[in-house]
Amino acid sequence: MDTTLRITRLTAGSEAPVPDFGARLTRLCDSEWPRLSRYLDRLTGDPDLAADLAQEAFVRLHRRGSMPDAPGSWLVSVAMNLLRNEMSMRQRRRKLLTPGRAERAHADPAPSPEQEMVAEEVRARVRAAIDAIPERERQLLLLRAEEYSYRDIAAVVGVSETSVGTLLARARVLFEQAYGSTADAP
């Protein structure tokens, strides 16, 4: 995708951005879009929601018209606020048709290959393990997996930068324990 060309075209017609904002935004898209999307995907388990949140975070940055001091953590923080809003909205309308029921109605009846089943089983175990650890540890682990700096992680999660390493080590232990325990589950 030629993001440079498209962003230049977009910002050329906009009012707010300063002259080099478009170029900086282009570079930021290239560096931040993949890891922000992946982080949100892993966190929520919902790729569509993750894509919407990540895109909205970039939209808000574009509307802002200037770069924050730490754009990476700024984007994650905005996306996390959007996610919290979305989650509280979803809690208010709980009576959703369960996806399982809906999918069963029109799912492809062809049986999955064995490898796919094994992969899905591992995926479900990892999902269960990541959901089982506390939210703070989950965020720490997923942010570090995307190589966010300790400073960014501290800013997003709201912990002291000097304790990020220790908290990360504990988060990893908790995750491995949770993953191990999913193997024992019936």
Place this chain on the structure above:
Amino acid sequence: MHLDLERMQRLLHAELSPEALQLATEHLSGCAECSAQVSEARRSEARVHALLTRLDHKLPELDLTAMTAPDGARGVAWMRWAAGIVLTIALGGVAYAYPGSPVRRLVDSLLRRPAVEVPAIPSAPTPEPSAAPASSGIAVAPGRRLVVVFTPVDSGRVHVVLSDADAVVVRAPTGSATFSTQAGRLEVRSTIAAVYELEIPRAARRIELMVGGRLVLLKEGARVSTSAAPDSSGGWLLPLDRR
């Protein structure tokens, strides 16, 4: 003195200052215990990160055109909303003025008996939207995701069909509904029992149909999920009842 946990992690993640890194490296060269712990931490992290990749889906592409879309979309949405209201009122007025119109009878009876229940309007036994004498409606571009929300109406129904058009279209018997839109959301305030028509483009990525807070139909890609069986026209007739 051994490396503490924080320094080990910082060493692993290249978060030590140059001076601290030199001290840690010197210590590790002479301390088998700390070296083993750092190695184990590195292996543990590699295991965890490998497992986390199992959660990944295909990365979406950034749709940069959406960055400027919301402002424009809001304007378009407002105009559509206004157009929908004006159209509904205009068609409602025409229907009221038409000699022998059931709308006139309905309005008159409501004015005479404001406190009693709304007179039952017999709904069509089968959905024949094209046969409806007059209808109002709205067309909305589906975007990446559109939530269509209907107000529940006892004995009301919505007939959902897939179309080759570009827009999501809702049609309602004249005077039976008002429409409003926001980005990613279309609300249909249905007021009387009737059969409403909802056309969903086959190319739409994700359409959610909600009735009274319940998701009753989900179109995602080529797949349509709903608890109702398709009817003879290949569409779905779904109740708008309160539950």
